[in-house]
Amino acid sequence: MELRISGPQRLNGSVTVSGAKNSATRVLAAALVTNGRVTLRNFPLALEDAKAKMSFLSGLGVEFEQRQDRSELMVTVPDLSLEDIQSFDLPIRTTYLLAAGMLARCGYARIPYPGGCKIGSRGYDLHMMVWRELGCEVEEKPDYIEIRGRLVGGQVDFPMSTVGGTENALICAAVARGETLIRNAYVTPEVRDLVAFLREMGARVKLEGTSLIRVEGDGALLGDASFSIMPDRIEALTWIILGAVTEGTVFVNNVPFDTMEVSLLHLRDAGVDLFANSDTVMVSPDCIGEHGVQPFELATGTHPGVISDMQSFFAFLGLFANGRSVVFDYRYPERIAYAHELAKFAPGAIEAEPGRITVHGPRRLSAAQVASTDLRGSMAQIMAAICAEGESRVHGVELALRGYNELPKKLAALGAEVVWRA
Numbered sequence: 001m002e003l004r005i006s007g008p009q010r011l012n013g014s015v016t017v018s019g020a021k022n023s024a025t026r027v028l029a030a031a032l033v034t035n036g037r038v039t040l041r042n043f044p045l046a047l048e049d050a051k052a053k054m055s056f057l058s059g060l061g062v063e064f065e066q067r068q069d070r071s072e073l074m075v076t077v078p079d080l081s082l083e084d085i086q087s088f089d090l091p092i093r094t095t096y097l098l099a100a101g102m103l104a105r106c107g108y109a110r111i112p113y114p115g116g117c118k119i120g121s122r123g124y125d126l127h128m129m130v131w132r133e134l135g136c137e138v139e140e141k142p143d144y145i146e147i148r149g150r151l152v153g154g155q156v157d158f159p160m161s162t163v164g165g166t167e168n169a170l171i172c173a174a175v176a177r178g179e180t181l182i183r184n185a186y187v188t189p190e191v192r193d194l195v196a197f198l199r200e201m202g203a204r205v206k207l208e209g210t211s212l213i214r215v216e217g218d219g220a221l222l223g224d225a226s227f228s229i230m231p232d233r234i235e236a237l238t239w240i241i242l243g244a245v246t247e248g249t250v251f252v253n254n255v256p257f258d259t260m261e262v263s264l265l266h267l268r269d270a271g272v273d274l275f276a277n278s279d280t281v282m283v284s285p286d287c288i289g290e291h292g293v294q295p296f297e298l299a300t301g302t303h304p305g306v307i308s309d310m311q312s313f314f315a316f317l318g319l320f321a322n323g324r325s326v327v328f329d330y331r332y333p334e335r336i337a338y339a340h341e342l343a344k345f346a347p348g349a350i351e352a353e354p355g356r357i358t359v360h361g362p363r364r365l366s367a368a369q370v371a372s373t374d375l376r377g378s379m380a381q382i383m384a385a386i387c388a389e390g391e392s393r394v395h396g397v398e399l400a401l402r403g404y405n406e407l408p409k410k411l412a413a414l415g416a417e418v419v420w421r422a
């Protein structure tokens with residue numbers, strides 16, 4: 001899918017941040033461990049990653065009911081049928097989170113190999129470690145990973161900060177028989193959301209500090225739950241940065257400030273002074289002082305710092321800064337393919353090498369034809385096209401739709417004139 005955009009465009013209007021992709025898609029998998037009915041509010045129903053997971057789960061017999069107008073999703077899980085899975089083609093990252101529900105219901109699981117954005121090495125050995133530590137056997141088959149056994153409590157020691165590993169261990173432990181201790185857990189805001197959801201279903205999860213989690217399970221499925229997905233901090237930052245540089249007045253609603261403090265601090269340090277109340281940010285030309293956006297240097301890494309998924313938006317902001325900005329990414333040093341595409345809007349302004357992107361600003365952007373390489377990179381390219389002089393084409397924007405709920409509607413609400421081509 002291609003997006004054609006004639007710029008530069010000044011954006012005005014208001015946009016409401018949706019439920020977080022990196023919570024909703026996890027909570028959806030965790031809903032498999034209930035024998036009750038789950039109602040998910042603030043659920044990003046149009047998100048491609050959520051739709052892909054729902055479609056796979058429908059094939060296993062999971063029943064969904066949607067209320068589009070209220071962003072609600074009702075989930076009921078009758079018995080799962082794993083023998084008839086026709087295709088294991090599910091190109092999203094968190095397939096491994098489906099294992100807990102399958103194991104708890106069927107005594108075995110068959111899950112697609114984890115996909116997701118191609119942003120460098122993304123192993124899954126720690127997931128296999130989780131299943132094994134909790135009493136199961138794991139076999140890598142040609143088309144899927146098979147896990148067999150009954151989940152029993154155990155001790156999971158992570159050798160590194162892993163979001164996915166922590167989530168997997170949590171969901172498995174919630175339906176395992178006995179106590180599970182998760183050490184060196186990595187508790188991000190989205191992981192906290194998952195913990196809150198598991199508790200809502202009746203799981204006994206105790207956080208001791210931020211890196212030790214104790215889960216008490218009795219080997220049974222959990223109960224009913226009604227839960228509201230947290231707003232997406234990455235989406236919030238996207239609209240704030242876009243609003244700040246397009247010289248209109250943009251209101252961003254439903255901003256989860258407490259989950260993105262460091263990112264907002266970096267924006268302020270760069271001279272972008274936001275107007276904010278309890279959950280709304282207003283950005284207008286007045287937010288940027290008379291000396292313009294200031295160059296900055298920052299490193300993405302683990303929470304509460306700037307996470308890697310926000311990297312491309314800071315690189316984009318660097319194009320408007322008065323001088324040389326540097327963005328380091330220690331977690332995903334190979335996450336630079338998009339930067340080569342972004343550079344086409346300002347030849348010579350961006351140097352990308354593994355782990356480090358240098359941006360020489362300020363630059364007037366000119367139209368370009370670019371290819372999406374990953375979700376956040378695709379969105380940064382759309383932002384650049386809105387700011388660039390002339391008609392740009394961004395190819396492969398289905399990657400952006402993986403992570404931005406109702407993107408066409410939101411761009412239209414901000415007055416962006418864009419043409420979507422299949």
Ligand SMILES: CC(=O)N[C@H]1[C@@H](OP(=O)(O)OP(=O)(O)OC[C@H]2O[C@@H](n3ccc(=O)[nH]c3=O)[C@H](O)[C@@H]2O)O[C@H](CO)[C@@H](O)[C@@H]1O
Nearest residue numbers: 121122123124125126127161162163164165301307309331
């Ligand atoms: C710590 C971190 O920054 N996590 C990010 C990671 O989460 P995601 O959950 O995808 O990845 P993890 O946090 O689990 O993994 C972080 C690192 O550990 C490695 N690893 C992980 C699991 C495993 O079994 N073996 C293994 O080697 C990965 O290759 C990766 O380099 O990507 C997401 C999408 O960009 C981001 O939203 C998360 O903020």
Ligand SMILES: C=C(OP(=O)(O)O)C(=O)O
Nearest residue numbers: 093116117309375376403
């Ligand atoms: C890379 C991302 O997601 P995933 O882990 O689903 O590929 C992201 O959300 O930016």
